[in-house]
Amino acid sequence: MVCVARQDGARAQEVAQLAAKSLGSRIVDEDILTRAAAEAGIERDVVADLERRKSRVMSLLEGFATAGFAPGYVPAPNLLNEREPASDELRGLIRSVIEEVADAGNAVIVSHAASIALGQREDVLRVLVTASPQVREQRLAATLGIDEKEAARTVKQSDAGRADYIKRFYGISAELPTHYDLVINTDQLSPEHAAQLIVQAAGGRAAGRATVA
Secondary structure, eight states, X not given: OEEEEEOTTSOHHHHHHHHHHHHTOEEESHHXXXXXXXXXXXXXXXXHHHHHSOOHHHHHHHHHHHTTOXXXXXXXXXXXXXXXXXXXXXXXXHHHHHHHHHHHOSEEEESTXXXXXXXXXXXXXXXXXXXXXXXXXXXXXXXXXXXXXXXXXXXXXXXXXXXXXXXXXHOOSSOOGGGOSEEEETTTSOHHHHHHHHHHHHHHHHHHHHHHO
16 A cells, blocks of 8 residues: 655656556545545535635634534534535545555555555555655646746645645644655656655565565
């Protein structure tokens, strides 16, 4: 099992796809949101929106808490206009889906802080695919057809969103290299070479577990 954390412009998705192909594993990314939405009985886009940012319902819940309502209080549907889960419920849904995928095995999970969610498991290789801000900005500018200033703003917003997600969902105030078993900088490495590193690390980890057993 491999978990790949990504930063915008680092080419992590391409790296993960190549690694999955070499490992004979399936890629799991958007499936996490689809399955979590199915379990919650809501639209997939609602889960995606709630995962990306502090939602309207979370702001409402915080407001009710400061107003003296009990912690478990949930506003009536007419206040929300649509069924949206609270942050704890969403975290539980996404984490349970990630754990189900891990239990099934033979997958490369991309994003959703899966490396942190599965951080205590010995059968998971946790990988961060990164690159310098300047390189990421250049890649985004070329890919999205935007100028460098807009690309820099996009990278900054993306990184802030990642940090906020990890803090809100897992209480981690600062993402560290030690949260991962392998950190790959794609400034110079091609996606193919980066994928090879993941495949080698996954093979070495599996061999190590077999030796211990």
